[in-house]
Amino acid sequence: MAVVIKNATIVNIDEEIHGDIVMRDGVFVRVGGNAVAEPEDTVVEAEGLCAFPGLVDMHVHLRDPGQTHKEDILSGCAAAAAGGVTSLVCMPNTSPAVDSAETVAYIVNKAKATGIHVYPAAAITFGLSGSGCCDYEALKKAGAAALSDDGRPVEDDGMLLNALREGERLGLPVLCHCEDLTQAAGGKVHEGRASRLLGVKGMSSASEYADIERTISLAESVGARVHICHVSTKESIDVIRRAKARGVKVTCETAPHYFIYTCEKVLGRDADYRMNPPLREEADRLAVIDGLLDGTIDAIATDHAPHSPEEKADFVKAPNGVIGMETSLAATLTFLRDQLSLPEIARLMSFHPARILGIPGGEIKIGAPADLTLVNLSEKWIVDPTRLHGRSRNAVFKGEELTGRVKATYCGGKRVF
Numbered sequence: 001m002a003v004v005i006k007n008a009t010i011v012n013i014d015e016e017i018h019g020d021i022v023m024r025d026g027v028f029v030r031v032g033g034n035a036v037a038e039p040e041d042t043v044v045e046a047e048g049l050c051a052f053p054g055l056v057d058m059h060v061h062l063r064d065p066g067q068t069h070k071e072d073i074l075s076g077c078a079a080a081a082a083g084g085v086t087s088l089v090c091m092p093n094t095s096p097a098v099d100s101a102e103t104v105a106y107i108v109n110k111a112k113a114t115g116i117h118v119y120p121a122a123a124i125t126f127g128l129s130g131s132g133c134c135d136y137e138a139l140k141k142a143g144a145a146a147l148s149d150d151g152r153p154v155e156d157d158g159m160l161l162n163a164l165r166e167g168e169r170l171g172l173p174v175l176c177h178c179e180d181l182t183q184a185a186g187g188k189v190h191e192g193r194a195s196r197l198l199g200v201k202g203m204s205s206a207s208e209y210a211d212i213e214r215t216i217s218l219a220e221s222v223g224a225r226v227h228i229c230h231v232s233t234k235e236s237i238d239v240i241r242r243a244k245a246r247g248v249k250v251t252c253e254t255a256p257h258y259f260i261y262t263c264e265k266v267l268g269r270d271a272d273y274r275m276n277p278p279l280r281e282e283a284d285r286l287a288v289i290d291g292l293l294d295g296t297i298d299a300i301a302t303d304h305a306p307h308s309p310e311e312k313a314d315f316v317k318a319p320n321g322v323i324g325m326e327t328s329l330a331a332t333l334t335f336l337r338d339q340l341s342l343p344e345i346a347r348l349m350s351f352h353p354a355r356i357l358g359i360p361g362g363e364i365k366i367g368a369p370a371d372l373t374l375v376n377l378s379e380k381w382i383v384d385p386t387r388l389h390g391r392s393r394n395a396v397f398k399g400e401e402l403t404g405r406v407k408a409t410y411c412g413g414k415r416v417f
């Protein structure tokens with residue numbers, strides 16, 4: 001029995017074609033042309049819809065184990081499916097942190113029921129505390145797909161070097177949250193006009209790009225690959241652009257809020273616009289778009305970070321982070337459609353992250369995992385946080401009218417949304 005998608009605009013990494021898609025036994029068996037369905041097949045009429053490769057979101061916080069009042073693996077994967085995300089990397093800053101084989105196995109097992117491909121990132125240091133390096137070989141054996149201390153930088157150069165070397169040896173990408181805590185600790189918003197007007201501590205651009213420079217230098221010194229998370233400043237993009245030009249094996253991601261919003265948003269003291277790194281200035285926003293256009297930025301991820309309404313109620317005390325998996329594709333289509341082609345968007349949101357991670361998927365190709373999302377490019381909708389599928393409501397695009405809506409998502413050939 002197969003699923004036959006009829007008459008879709010098929011968006012692939014280098015072209016758009018019109019035609020049919022057939023998925024059988026978890027993989028694509030036909031892409032394009034005219035498919036003849038057998039009586040037992042499921043036929044989906046997709047005239048007027050775009051079939052994108054299922055999104056690969058390489059930066060997600062599922063809060064499970066330990067903080068399941070915010071989100072858990074099941075609710076997070078429901079949000080993923082609703083946003084067209086079929087593969088995701090969940091970050092290890094849970095409670096306990098993902099620093100043991102047991103916790104990796106817990107995530108892998110619980111995720112089996114979701115129908116979504118969940119790839120745990122394991123911690124670089126015990127408890128993300130910087131107190132010592134984890135056993136990467138054991139973590140990989142248990143199912144870890146990457147290494148990260150996301151939420152914190154690895155401040156000890158020796159430990160970061162060890163992780164970079166071991167990551168290279170074991171085929172585990174190292175995903176670096178770059179932040180100089182001696183500058184930024186306790187910061188609430190971008191340092192500048194926003195922090196002055198609000199009277200709160202700022203997080204400077206230098207606290208991000210100086211640590212990116214350190215991280216790239218260390219990777220370069222040992223010839224290792226490194227991936228920089230959530231790039232938000234113009235200087236960070238310049239640093240990465242120059243490193244790529246001299247042959248450093250560096251990749252990076254940004255998130256939709258960094259190319260759509262600026263720190264003007266926080267002036268109303270709404271903590272749903274607070275995240276780390278923070279929303280920056282207009283020049284930074286434009287530089288992020290330039291980085292996406294010229295290939296300096298490889299991927300769009302969400303940094304989906306659920307927090308309860310109670311935790312987000314107080315502007316200053318609220319933890320950092322916003323949710324975004326259900327809006328990332330629609331927001332990108334809405335705000336970048338005139339600058340990026342659909343295949344370019346598919347590369348940024350599916351193909352490149354899959355290749356950086358070394359996982360299957362990310363393209364609609366015969367033999368590849370049958371992960372795709374059907375999108376109505378012209379449907380307008382207003383983001384209502386109470387109608388999203390995850391457990392938290394801190395949606396950065398709340399109230400925004402977006403153009404482009406996910407209508408169905410298939411993962412491994414099975415309908416998950």
Ligand SMILES: [Zn+2]
Nearest residue numbers: 150151177229
């Ligand atoms: Zn981070």
